[in-house]
Amino acid sequence: MFDGIGRRFEYLRLSLTDVCNFRCTYCLPDGYKKPCNRPAELSVGEVRRVVSAFARLGLWKVRLTGGEPTLRRDFDEVARSVAEIPGIRRVAMTTNGYRLAERAQAWRNAGISAINISVDSLDPARFAEITGHDRLREILKGIDAAQKANFDSIKLNAVLMRGVNDRELEAMVDFVSSRDLSLRFIEVMRTNDNAKFFAERHVAGQSVIDRLQALGWARLPRQPGAGPAVEFGHDQAKGRIGIIAPYSKDFCATCNRLRVSSLGKLHLCLFGDAGIDLRPLLQSDDDERDLIERICKLTSTKAPAHRLHQGNSGATPHLASIGG
Numbered sequence: 001m002f003d004g005i006g007r008r009f010e011y012l013r014l015s016l017t018d019v020c021n022f023r024c025t026y027c028l029p030d031g032y033k034k035p036c037n038r039p040a041e042l043s044v045g046e047v048r049r050v051v052s053a054f055a056r057l058g059l060w061k062v063r064l065t066g067g068e069p070t071l072r073r074d075f076d077e078v079a080r081s082v083a084e085i086p087g088i089r090r091v092a093m094t095t096n097g098y099r100l101a102e103r104a105q106a107w108r109n110a111g112i113s114a115i116n117i118s119v120d121s122l123d124p125a126r127f128a129e130i131t132g133h134d135r136l137r138e139i140l141k142g143i144d145a146a147q148k149a150n151f152d153s154i155k156l157n158a159v160l161m162r163g164v165n166d167r168e169l170e171a172m173v174d175f176v177s178s179r180d181l182s183l184r185f186i187e188v189m190r191t192n193d194n195a196k197f198f199a200e201r202h203v204a205g206q207s208v209i210d211r212l213q214a215l216g217w218a219r220l221p222r223q224p225g226a227g228p229a230v231e232f233g234h235d236q237a238k239g240r241i242g243i244i245a246p247y248s249k250d251f252c253a254t255c256n257r258l259r260v261s262s263l264g265k266l267h268l269c270l271f272g273d274a275g276i277d278l279r280p281l282l283q284s285d286d287d288e289r290d291l292i293e294r295i296c297k298l299t300s301t302k303a304p305a306h307r308l309h310q311g312n313s314g315a316t317p318h319l320a321s322i323g324g
C-alpha cells in the first residue's frame with residue numbers, strides 16, 4: 001500500500017490501551033487519569049479484523065504498544081491472535097518492562113519475536129525520578145529474561161533529556177557493547193501536554209551521533225521494514241545503537257508506518273489531526289471489503305511531513321494516548 005507521494009506502508013503500530021502504570025516525565029508526569037465515559041478498548045475480535053485488513057493490504061509487521069500494553073489481562077491472547085493472521089511475519093511489542101522478568105517467555109511463546117523495552121537511565125535513582133517507579137533492578141532482570149527467551153530482536157529505548165540522562169551516554173554505550181541488543185536514543189518529542197518540558201529538555205540526536213562517531217561507531221545500512229532509527233555499529237561491540245531524531249531533515253521521507261489507537265482510530269501520523277474512526281467497520285467479518293477501501297482512501301491523503309518545526313504537534317496530548 002502506497003500513499004499519495006509513493007511511500008510504501010509495511011508496518012502497523014497498534015495501541016492496545018492508553019492506560020499506564022508509570023509516570024514518565026515526558027509522557028504522563030501526573031500518571032494516567034481515566035476520562036469519564038471512556039469507551040472500551042478494542043476487543044480481541046476487533047484487533048483481529050483490523051490487523052487482517054492491513055495484512056491484506058501488504059503490511060507485514062505489527063507493533064503492540066500503548067499506554068502500557070501488558071496491562072491488558074488478555075495481552076497474551078491478543079498477541080497470539082495477531083501472530084496467527086496470514087501475512088503477518090513479525091509481531092513486536094513495546095513495554096516499560098514492569099512484568100518482563102516473569103512474562104518474557106510467555107510473550108515469546110505467544111508469537112512475539114521483537115521487543116522494545118524503555119530504559120531511560122541505568123542509574124536507579126534517576127530511573128525512579130523519570131518514571132515514578134524505583135524498578136530499574138527488576139527491569140534489568142527482565143532484559144536478561146528476554147535474552148534467555150530468545151527474541152529475534154531486543155531493543156532498549158532511551159528518551160534523551162538535557163540535564164537528566166544526556167551525561168549517561170558512555171555508560172549506556174558500555175552496557176550495549178557487551179550484549180547482543182540494540183539501544184535507541186529517542187529525541188524527546190513535543191506533544192500538546194509537554195511543551196514546557198520539551199523546551200527545557202530537548203537535545204538534538206545529532207549531538208549523540210557526533211559523540212558516537214568520535215568513539216569509533218559507524219553508520220549501518222537500513223534494514224527492510226526498519227523503524228525510524230539511524231543505526232550505528234562498532235567493530236568491538238556486540239550491540240548496536242540507533243538514533244531516532246524526528247526533528248532531523250527528511251525524517252518523514254522514509255515513513256513506512258500507520259497507527260491504530262486502542263479505540264480503533266486510524267492515525268496517519270503521530271503528530272496529525274484527530275484519528276479517523278474505523279470501529280464501525282470492525283464489528284463483523286462481512287465488512288472487510290469496506291474496511292480495506294476506507295483504509296486505502298484515507299492513507300492516500302497522508303501528509304508528506306509533520307509540522308513539528310512550526311510548533312504544531314497535532315492533536316496528540318501525549319504519546320500514551322495513541323501509542324508511541
Ligand code: SAM
Nearest residue numbers: 027066067068095096118157188189319320324
Ligand atoms: N509504555 C510503553 C513504554 O514506555 O515502552 C509503551 C508506550 S510508550 C508511549 C512508547 C515509547 O514512546 C517509549 O519508548 C517512550 O519512552 C516513548 N515516548 C513517550 N513519550 C515520548 C515523547 N514525548 N518523546 C519521545 N519519546 C516518547
Ligand code: SF4
Nearest residue numbers: 020022024027096320
Ligand atoms: Fe507509560 Fe510508556 Fe508513557 Fe512511560 S512512556 S508514561 S511507560 S506510556
